[in-house]
Amino acid sequence: MLIIQCPVCGAEGDETDFHCGGQAHIARPATSDPDNIADGEQRDYLFMRFNPKGLHFERWRCDRGCGKWFHAARDTVSLDFKAYYGITELPPADVMKQATGQWADFFKKATAGKPAVKEAAAKKIGAKATAARKTVPAKAKKS
Amino acid sequence: MKRYSIFSLARNALNYHKDWERAWRSPDPKEEYDVVIVGAGGHGLATAYYLAKNHGITNMAVIEKGWLGGGNTGRNTTIIRSNYLQDPSIAIYELARSLYETLSQELNYNMMFSPRGVLMLCQTEHELRAFRRTAHANRLAGLDCRMVDAAEVKRIVPIINDSPDARYPILGAYYQPRGGTGRHDALAWGYARAIDNMGVDVIQNCEVTGMLRSGGKITGVATKRGTIRAKKVAVVTSGHTSNIMEMAGVRMPVESVCLQALVSEPIKPVIDCVVMANTVHGYMSQSDKGELVIGGGADPYNNYSQRGSFPAIEHTVSALVETFPIISRLRMLRQWGGIVDMTGDRSPIISMTDVGGLYVNCGWGTGGWKSIPGSGFVFADTIANDRPHPIAAPFGLNRFTEGRFIDESVAAAVAH
Numbered sequence: 001m002l003i004i005q006c007p008v009c010g011a012e013g014d015e016t017d018f019h020c021g022g023q024a025h026i027a028r029p030a031t032s033d034p035d036n037i038a039d040g041e042q043r044d045y046l047f048m049r050f051n052p053k054g055l056h057f058e059r060w061r062c063d064r065g066c067g068k069w070f071h072a073a074r075d076t077v078s079l080d081f082k083a084y085y086g087i088t089e090l091p092p093a094d095v096m097k098q099a100t101g102q103w104a105d106f107f108k109k110a111t112a113g114k115p116a117v118k119e120a121a122a123k124k125i126g127a128k129a130t131a132a133r134k135t136v137p138a139k140a141k142k143s
Numbered sequence: 144m145k146r147y148s149i150f151s152l153a154r155n156a157l158n159y160h161k162d163w164e165r166a167w168r169s170p171d172p173k174e175e176y177d178v179v180i181v182g183a184g185g186h187g188l189a190t191a192y193y194l195a196k197n198h199g200i201t202n203m204a205v206i207e208k209g210w211l212g213g214g215n216t217g218r219n220t221t222i223i224r225s226n227y228l229q230d231p232s233i234a235i236y237e238l239a240r241s242l243y244e245t246l247s248q249e250l251n252y253n254m255m256f257s258p259r260g261v262l263m264l265c266q267t268e269h270e271l272r273a274f275r276r277t278a279h280a281n282r283l284a285g286l287d288c289r290m291v292d293a294a295e296v297k298r299i300v301p302i303i304n305d306s307p308d309a310r311y312p313i314l315g316a317y318y319q320p321r322g323g324t325g326r327h328d329a330l331a332w333g334y335a336r337a338i339d340n341m342g343v344d345v346i347q348n349c350e351v352t353g354m355l356r357s358g359g360k361i362t363g364v365a366t367k368r369g370t371i372r373a374k375k376v377a378v379v380t381s382g383h384t385s386n387i388m389e390m391a392g393v394r395m396p397v398e399s400v401c402l403q404a405l406v407s408e409p410i411k412p413v414i415d416c417v418v419m420a421n422t423v424h425g426y427m428s429q430s431d432k433g434e435l436v437i438g439g440g441a442d443p444y445n446n447y448s449q450r451g452s453f454p455a456i457e458h459t460v461s462a463l464v465e466t467f468p469i470i471s472r473l474r475m476l477r478q479w480g481g482i483v484d485m486t487g488d489r490s491p492i493i494s495m496t497d498v499g500g501l502y503v504n505c506g507w508g509t510g511g512w513k514s515i516p517g518s519g520f521v522f523a524d525t526i527a528n529d530r531p532h533p534i535a536a537p538f539g540l541n542r543f544t545e546g547r548f549i550d551e552s553v554a555a556a557v558a559h
Contacts, residue, residue, distance in 0.1 A: 001452045002444075016454045020444035022398070043544045047396035047487045051385035053447045076399070076445045101389060 004060065004072070007084035011065035021059035023049050024071050025090075025106065050102045053077060057091060057103060144340040146251050166332060167339035172346050172371050176204045178526060179364055179373035181351050181387060183207035185216040185327070186504055186511065187379035188334035189519020190526070191343050197520075198527035201342040204373075205335075206366060208350040208383075212331025215381050218481035219512040220404050220426065220438040222417050224261040224322035226288050228277045229549050231537035232490060233284045238534060239517025243325060246516060252333030254325050255431070260416040261322030262291075262299060264466070266311035267422055274317040288319045302413050302469045310465060311422050324417060324428055324436075327512060334519075354391035360499035361391065377502040377526055382447065382482030384505035393496050396543050397484040397506050402441040403451035405460075405478040409433030413469065423462035435470060437463060441483065441509055451480040483508050488542075490549035493522050493535040502526050503540070 225236035353365035439459025
């Protein structure tokens with residue numbers, strides 16, 4: 001059973017208190033350019049999914065707590081959570097570095113030309129819930 | 144290959160069963176084959192069988208990371224039915240179900256097909272209406288299925304809770320009398336023995352580590368036991384399809400999740416058909432050993448660990464205790480999980496790919512077992528002729544680009 005901690009309100013619960021929303025960081029092509037979307041792009045957006053055996057990045061919702069969506073990095077073999085981070089954020093730099101395959105390529109593109117994401121921005125496993133409450137809104141303001 | 148029969152059994156009994164020949168060889172991989180099939184589960188072995196039998200291709204290897212039939216083929220709840228909603232699904236699942244009827248004789252291997260009937264309960268007005276719609280679709284397709292009322296459900300399954308005061312009362316059921324169960328291990332073993340006899344190499348403990356491509360064409364696979372060149376490669380690896388196909392540079396519209404099952408301690412016969420309860424998420428039958436075989440919904444997040452989480456089991460068991468109060472004090476013997484690959488429309492993918500000579504059969508999600516012979520039959524034809532078999536054609540990868548879905552998420556016995 002997964003034990004999950006919400007980085008927004010700090011609530012900890014098992015997987016029945018949360019809802020997995022599938023792969024994270026999927027951009028909707030129609031949002032940026034609604035007039036020029038190839039069928040393949042729309043297919044990728046709707047159906048193609050990274051399905052790594054290992055580190056994966058997902059959206060989760062704090063169903064029985066604050067109700068907010070957030071991001072999590074989780075290993076699909078050990079089922080361990082590696083980090084929780086805000087819904088508008090990229091993963092902490094050190095977790096992002098561990099990504100392999102399609103995720104590694106994705107983050108290379110996503111961070112190209114941008115300064116490295118500050119590690120302190122996202123909540124790391126083991127940090128106290130109060131810290132999460134402080135760090136996440138602080139980061140949200142900056143970005 | 145010596146045929147199995149009552150006489151061979153008697154003959155071997157005289158020697159205290161010490162002289163049975165091995166059911167299949169354990170060959171080393173050759174350098175090159177006409178066809179390499181990745182994955183020796185039911186679908187992979189069935190594909191090899193029909194390639195050899197129907198299309199005369201025997202210079203072929205089925206390679207497997209672990210042991211044959213050790214994945215989802217040996218982990219399912221063995222239910223066989225074909226009463227799906229959409230025409231393409233009915234075609235392939237009914238082909239599979241009808242092949243199951245004669246498979247034991249054909250393979251000379253008893254896979255214990257038992258057409259004991261499958262009852263799909265209607266426990267809400269909406270479910271009743273949805274199954275009536277499926278029933279009409281199935282009648283038009285010529286399937287032998289019918290709606291039965293609550294009184295007949297009680298007659299078929301006397302242990303069911305038919306109280307009108309139940310949280311979800313039994314309003315009726317959708318009944319496929321020709322559906323049933325089979326022995327999943329025996330299917331894998333029967334196919335393996337048959338293809339081995341036709342000269343096909345079944346190579347276990349041979350994990351694929353890479354796909355070899357030259358231009359837009361596949362040329363072989365790299366494995367832990369060396370490189371194997373091949374003119375055609377077919378990937379049939381269920382939960383690990385994304386990983387294998389990524390080696391060939393092909394992205395797949397599937398996600399891997401864990402589906403669990405469990406069995407109770409063995410008891411005397413109490414239920415002689417398969418009962419599926421969609422609304423409350425559970426299904427149950429009784430094995431010949433007397434164990435109640437129980438399954439439910441899939442765990443709701445990506446998972447490669449082959450072990451699921453407790454809430455899913457609790458949810459399934461509590462639903463079945465409500466449906467069958469008699470089982471409330473049974474203890475559960477074993478519980479396990481299998482990694483299934485789910486597509487967006489809950490229908491499988493049987494397809495050619497953009498890479499020449501590379502074929503893929505996956506996405507069976509939570510319903511792969513019932514379809515094994517049909518899936519192998521049409522996939523073999525697709526590989527041999529390098530064009531989709533008419534029954535396989537609607538299940539191509541291009542349906543995701545074209546928006547031509549085969550939506551079975553509402554017709555699944557249990558919503559996943």
